[in-house]
Amino acid sequence: MDELDSAxxxxxxxxxxxxxxxxxxxxxxxPSTCLERTRLLRERGVIRGYHADIAPAALxxxxxxxxxxxxxxxxxxxxxxxxxxxxxxxxxxAVFVMAGNDDFVIHVGAQDNEHLHAFLVDRLSQRKExxxxxxxxxxxxxxxxxxxxxxxx
Numbered sequence: 692m693d694e695l696d697s698a699x700x701x702x703x704x705x706x707x708x709x710x711x712x713x714x715x716x717x718x719x720x721x722p723s724t725c726l727e728r729t730r731l732l733r734e735r736g737v738i739r740g741y742h743a744d745i746a747p748a749a750l751x752x753x754x755x756x757x758x759x760x761x762x763x764x765x766x767x768x769x770x771x772x773x774x775x776x777x778x779x780x781x782x783x784x785a786v787f788v789m790a791g792n793d794d795f796v797i798h799v800g801a802q803d804n805e806h807l808h809a810f811l812v813d814r815l816s817q818r819k820e821x822x823x824x825x826x827x828x829x830x831x832x833x834x835x836x837x838x839x840x841x842x843x844x
Contacts, residue, residue: 756827784799786798
């Protein structure tokens with residue numbers, strides 16, 4: 692990405708609902724240039740989508756947790772199958788495939804502790820490939836929605 696691409700991305704990270712004309716004015720280019728650059732950023736996979744940041748409690752997900760999961764045997768087939776299974780569960784908001792002691796970290800949202808416990812006992816613990824899991828309740832979550840690019844090597 693060059694400086695113009697970076698400037699467009701920064702503006703979209705700040706507010707993806709602003710008009711192309713507003714972004715073009717802020718980054719100092721013609722609206723047609725801005726529109727073409729944005730289209731190319733989407734085509735190259737730099738811009739993967741536009742999303743609303745919704746409060747979890749508004750979605751009846753008042754309890755958030757990170758569940759670290761170990762699976763065996765460790766094979767591509769087992770990893771891919773478990774990843775697809777976890778991603779398909781309505782309580783799951785994100786699935787991370789990990790290196791280290793844990794094979795997965797799953798971000799889960801539930802109505803309350805009782806529903807979280809039911810999810811863990813009735814859904815997760817029933818999977819034969821899971822040899823262990825550990826749950827950490829999230830008290831607070833701060834997310835950066837506009838991370839700056841890190842310097843290149």
